[in-house]
Amino acid sequence: MPDAAPSPAVEVTGLVMRYGEKTAVDHLDLRVERGTITAVLGPNGAGKTTTLETCEGYRAPQQGTVRVLGLDPQRERRALLPRIGVMLQDGGAWSGVRALEMLRHVARLHAHPLDVDALADRLGLGDCGRTPYRRLSGGQQQRLKLALALVGRPELVFVDEPTAGMDPAARRTTWELLRQLRTDGVTVVLTTHHMDEAERLADLIHIIDRGRVIASGTPLQLTRGGTSTIRLVVTKPFPVGAPDSLQASLGGHLEVTTISDVSLLITGPADSTTLAVVSAWCEEQRVLPESLNLGQRTLEDVFLELTGRGLA
Numbered sequence: 148m149p150d151a152a153p154s155p156a157v158e159v160t161g162l163v164m165r166y167g168e169k170t171a172v173d174h175l176d177l178r179v180e181r182g183t184i185t186a187v188l189g190p191n192g193a194g195k196t197t198t199l200e201t202c203e204g205y206r207a208p209q210q211g212t213v214r215v216l217g218l219d220p221q222r223e224r225r226a227l228l229p230r231i232g233v234m235l236q237d238g239g240a241w242s243g244v245r246a247l248e249m250l251r252h253v254a255r256l257h258a259h260p261l262d263v264d265a266l267a268d269r270l271g272l273g274d275c276g277r278t279p280y281r282r283l284s285g286g287q288q289q290r291l292k293l294a295l296a297l298v299g300r301p302e303l304v305f306v307d308e309p310t311a312g313m314d315p316a317a318r319r320t321t322w323e324l325l326r327q328l329r330t331d332g333v334t335v336v337l338t339t340h341h342m343d344e345a346e347r348l349a350d351l352i353h354i355i356d357r358g359r360v361i362a363s364g365t366p367l368q369l370t371r372g373g374t375s376t377i378r379l380v381v382t383k384p385f386p387v388g389a390p391d392s393l394q395a396s397l398g399g400h401l402e403v404t405t406i407s408d409v410s411l412l413i414t415g416p417a418d419s420t421t422l423a424v425v426s427a428w429c430e431e432q433r434v435l436p437e438s439l440n441l442g443q444r445t446l447e448d449v450f451l452e453l454t455g456r457g458l459a
């Protein structure tokens with residue numbers, strides 16, 4: 148008989164988490180397949196950190212179930228911990244310890260750690276190995292936190308905004324490292340506010356807003372394979388009824404979304420004729436375009452359409 152399919156790396160079902168009156172996570176379902184890079188995106192306060200902290204075993208689910216590598220992160224924490232790596236956003240408790248000492252210490256806690264020097268070199272930490280954590284630059288601290296999450300050879304790693312504060316070269320190295328992990332069969336769960344990072348790295352993206360997953364798919368599925376968009380930004384607020392009037396001028400095959408009182412997004416099969424229609428409409432409405440751009444629909448556009456808010 149064939150082996151039963153392995154459980155997903157992460158399976159969250161009907162998770163509810165509240166802080167007092169505030170519902171941070173609202174019946175959230177989320178599944179991460181093994182061996183993938185999965186990005187969890189959402190505006191500030193969407194519930195990403197709360198969800199991931201529950202998967203990491205730092206918080207008990209108030210309602211619903213969470214399974215990580217088939218285990219309950221609360222009841223089976225001891226079995227799970229050596230198999231996962233967690234890159235947290237803050238690492239203040241370590242402030243006086245030198246970078247390499249810290250890495251060696253964490254390596255010793257694991258049965259089969261990676262080679263510390265090779266990992267430090269790979270992440271460009273060789274030169275600052277003797278520097279105390281608090282004296283490292285923001286980007287160096289990020290690299291060290293990533294190294295700490297990886298040194299125990301986890302099967303699954305949670306990385307929270309891994310490239311925040313990194314310079315472009317360090318970002319690229321980090322992306323390569325995360326791709327290499329996937330090649331080695333490691334599952335990566337990533338949160339990021341950088342859309343290009345999610346688009347380049349992730350096999351699957353889950354967009355969370357107000358404690359729920361509101362869209363899931365590959366980057367291509369979410370951007371509908373490069374549908375066009377036009378972004379219109381004007382110098383003063385649109386007159387009342389402007390989106391409806393523009394929609395009428397454009398016809399039903401294009402969709403007008405209000406981003407702010409000076410900014411609209413037009414999605415669909417847009418081309419240079421569409422630009423001419425928008426431009427003529429601006430003249431008719433006596434609004435002056437500050438910018439009018441035709442481009443491919445990006446994840447950020449998807450985000451704005453879905454949440455009406457930016458990502459940062």
Ligand SMILES: Nc1ncnc2c1ncn2[C@@H]1O[C@H](COP(=O)(O)OP(=O)(O)OP(=O)(O)O)[C@@H](O)[C@H]1O
Nearest residue numbers: 166169170171189190191192193194195196197198
């Ligand atoms: N310890 C806490 N006490 C009270 N409210 C909290 C606490 N932690 C989070 N919240 C609230 O729960 C909601 C979800 O927060 P969470 O940190 O999970 O969001 P997030 O998506 O990770 O946001 P960000 O992108 O800003 O990190 C927010 O409204 C936040 O203010």
